[in-house]
Amino acid sequence: MRSLQVRLKSTPSGVPMPEHFSLDHADLPALASGQVLVEVLDLSLDPYMRGQISGRHMSGRVDPGMLMNGETVVRVLESKADGVAEGLVATARAGWQSHAVLDAATLVPIGFAGLPPSLALGVLGMPGLTAFAGVNRLLDIRPGDTLVVSAAAGPVGSMVGQLAKIKGARVVGIAGGADKCAWVIGSAGFDACVDYKAAPLRDGLDAACPVKTPGLGGIDAYFDNVGGDVLQAAMERLNLGARVALCGLMEQYNADVPPPGPNPAFTIKARAHVHGLVVYDHEDLRARMLREVAPWIRGGAIAWKEDVAHGLEQAPAAFERLMRGQNFGKMVVKVAAS
Amino acid sequence: MRSLQVRLKSTPSGVPMPEHFSLDHADLPALASGQVLVEVLDLSLDPYMRGQISGRHMSGRVDPGMLMNGETVVRVLESKADGVAEGLVATARAGWQSHAVLDAATLVPIGFAGLPPSLALGVLGMPGLTAFAGVNRLLDIRPGDTLVVSAAAGPVGSMVGQLAKIKGARVVGIAGGADKCAWVIGSAGFDACVDYKAAPLRDGLDAACPVKTPGLGGIDAYFDNVGGDVLQAAMERLNLGARVALCGLMEQYNADVPPPGPNPAFTIKARAHVHGLVVYDHEDLRARMLREVAPWIRGGAIAWKEDVAHGLEQAPAAFERLMRGQNFGKMVVKVAAS
Numbered sequence: 215m216r217s218l219q220v221r222l223k224s225t226p227s228g229v230p231m232p233e234h235f236s237l238d239h240a241d242l243p244a245l246a247s248g249q250v251l252v253e254v255l256d257l258s259l260d261p262y263m264r265g266q267i268s269g270r271h272m273s274g275r276v277d278p279g280m281l282m283n284g285e286t287v288v289r290v291l292e293s294k295a296d297g298v299a300e301g302l303v304a305t306a307r308a309g310w311q312s313h314a315v316l317d318a319a320t321l322v323p324i325g326f327a328g329l330p331p332s333l334a335l336g337v338l339g340m341p342g343l344t345a346f347a348g349v350n351r352l353l354d355i356r357p358g359d360t361l362v363v364s365a366a367a368g369p370v371g372s373m374v375g376q377l378a379k380i381k382g383a384r385v386v387g388i389a390g391g392a393d394k395c396a397w398v399i400g401s402a403g404f405d406a407c408v409d410y411k412a413a414p415l416r417d418g419l420d421a422a423c424p425v426k427t428p429g430l431g432g433i434d435a436y437f438d439n440v441g442g443d444v445l446q447a448a449m450e451r452l453n454l455g456a457r458v459a460l461c462g463l464m465e466q467y468n469a470d471v472p473p474p475g476p477n478p479a480f481t482i483k484a485r486a487h488v489h490g491l492v493v494y495d496h497e498d499l500r501a502r503m504l505r506e507v508a509p510w511i512r513g514g515a516i517a518w519k520e521d522v523a524h525g526l527e528q529a530p531a532a533f534e535r536l537m538r539g540q541n542f543g544k545m546v547v548k549v550a551a552s
Numbered sequence: 553m554r555s556l557q558v559r560l561k562s563t564p565s566g567v568p569m570p571e572h573f574s575l576d577h578a579d580l581p582a583l584a585s586g587q588v589l590v591e592v593l594d595l596s597l598d599p600y601m602r603g604q605i606s607g608r609h610m611s612g613r614v615d616p617g618m619l620m621n622g623e624t625v626v627r628v629l630e631s632k633a634d635g636v637a638e639g640l641v642a643t644a645r646a647g648w649q650s651h652a653v654l655d656a657a658t659l660v661p662i663g664f665a666g667l668p669p670s671l672a673l674g675v676l677g678m679p680g681l682t683a684f685a686g687v688n689r690l691l692d693i694r695p696g697d698t699l700v701v702s703a704a705a706g707p708v709g710s711m712v713g714q715l716a717k718i719k720g721a722r723v724v725g726i727a728g729g730a731d732k733c734a735w736v737i738g739s740a741g742f743d744a745c746v747d748y749k750a751a752p753l754r755d756g757l758d759a760a761c762p763v764k765t766p767g768l769g770g771i772d773a774y775f776d777n778v779g780g781d782v783l784q785a786a787m788e789r790l791n792l793g794a795r796v797a798l799c800g801l802m803e804q805y806n807a808d809v810p811p812p813g814p815n816p817a818f819t820i821k822a823r824a825h826v827h828g829l830v831v832y833d834h835e836d837l838r839a840r841m842l843r844e845v846a847p848w849i850r851g852g853a854i855a856w857k858e859d860v861a862h863g864l865e866q867a868p869a870a871f872e873r874l875m876r877g878q879n880f881g882k883m884v885v886k887v888a889a890s
Binding site: 272429438441445460461463466472473474475476477478479481482483484485486487488489490491492495 | 610779815818820825830
């Protein structure tokens with residue numbers, strides 16, 4: 215069996231582009247006992263992959279010549295594993311390829327029914343768990359709080375806002391572009407969305423987050439997906455006792471040298487509590503997330519959006535769009551017709 | 553009655569020096585009912601005063617021509633207030649002057665006996681409460697933790713380390729100079745003290761705080777009094793789940809434009825919890841601090857050190873020394889013989 219594979223060709227400086235990847239067929243090994251042959255249905259593209267390419271991500275590194283890592287939804291074509299039947303659909307870390315031979319024990323069943331399996335890569339997968347942990351474990355959301363979240367049209371950001379809204383917060387998104395902001399308000403139900411491409415970010419935040427405490431700002435909780443100047447602008451506007459979850463650093467993933475961060479005075483002045491969030495620490499919340507969130511999605515109380523690229527050969531260009539913030543929703547590559 | 557007073561003459565750029573202050577006598581108003589005439593025994597000089605001069609501190613601002621603010625130990629010379637007798641020694645916010653007419657209700661009794669009243673300005677006052685709140689409320693010290701604290705020979709830093717040591721932590725100070733480090737280890741009982749003037753700070757921290765988690769650092773708890781590069785170096789070395797209290801910003805108090813801070817990636821990578829600490833929020837701990845810490849000081853279990861300047865006219869030069877980190881211990885001006 216042969217697999218179509220995307221490998222890293224060279225380590226990019228700046229935004230990775232299709233020229234930094236190669237597309238080739240490779241032979242797969244024969245199935246051993248306990249293994250399965252799978253076809254990849256959906257490939258998840260995620261910002262953390264940029265860190266792997268530059269050797270800076272805690273989850274592993276991808277050097278030139280190596281297959282790109284990635285989480286996938288797969289279907290079992292052939293099984294030499296007890297209890298795993300042909301046709302099973304599950305998630306697995308098959309990477310950027312069309313087929314794979316995997317240890318059956320590494321397959322993770324889809325934890326919900328009645329919804330597209332690709333949601334296991336997005337709002338009901340790692341991005342959803344990230345948001346769920348931030349809202350339920352770190353941000354201590356109380357009714358009436360003003361919560362701000364960056365990258366609000368993405369899978370993490372949109373879930374953070376919707377989950378905080380259910381807890382009674384006033385929810386303000388930050389996103390780039392009128393189409394994204396329209397979706398964030400109209401479909402995801404945010405109270406406001408600041409379009410940083412339409413007007414100065416600080417003006418937008420000031421309008422959407424009226425000051426609550428003289429000398430301080432109007433943000434009670436902030437979930438950061440991007441770092442850089444967006445984080446800086448939010449830190450400048452924290453209210454007394456604000457909680458901040460630092461989660462993503464999109465603005466610096468493509469920088470050769472990480473830039474500095476906000477001055478500590480903002481944290482001191484607001485007596486803020488700033489938490490580093492890594493989703494791996496919160497696996498214990500996954501079952502609860504699926505139990506609570508899947509029904510909300512099925513019932514339409516929570517909206518989700520995918521940005522779908524068709525065909526594995528489109529993965530590098532789709533990844534470039536993700537890195538440039540040009541995606542609209544969770545970036546998924548449909549590798550095989552499901 | 554006349555009072556010798558130190559007033560701000562001009563707003564300095566950079567480190568305030570004696571030329572930025574004026575020393576003159578001023579007439580005090582006649583005593584009204586409910587008021588007391590006091591002589592100032594001890595004047596506390598503290599880093600926050602720099603922020604008041606530049607109008608950046610939450611506790612108030614001092615413009616040119618105004619009397620410098622400050623906490624003092626005073627003795628009542630004359631009283632028109634019921635229940636307040638001549639000779640009473642108390643703390644009050646009399647500012648940088650020799651005498652003052654104050655509302656008796658603003659006097660705060662010295663909350664301990666058998667120790668010098670000036671400790672009410674230091675280890676048993678605001679700096680002590682700052683340290684007590686950091687260790688007991690924000691840093692979640694557990695036995696075996698490695699705690700690092702900057703400005704370790706100062707009143708806040710030395711108390712942070714000694715209180716954390718009592719809770720079972722391994723305690724590492726950062727201070728500038730062999731004499732300070734010798735006191736921090738020999739008298740305050742720290743396990744180690746990094747002299748950033750003797751060798752590169754990062755080398756010293758690496759030696760004193762062996763890595764506990766591969767890919768991360770050896771610091772479980774960090775109490776920051778200075779900001780700037782010292783904070784940066786500590787953030788680079790946080791262990792998994794580290795707690796950080798941001799409290800002082802000595803490295804930037806004299807900067808016209810606040811510099812940036814550490815990249816948020818350090819907080820994320822360590823899943824750290826970073827808290828802004830302002831002592832005013834923790835008044836509820838003051839009685840407990842006095843109850844617990846005063847006996848430790850009387851019994852010699854906790855060491856303290858004052859850097860004493862004699863005479864109000866020395867206050868500006870002493871403040872300059874404080875701003876340059878040349879003080880050794882809590883900076884106190886003896887205004888009158890007690």
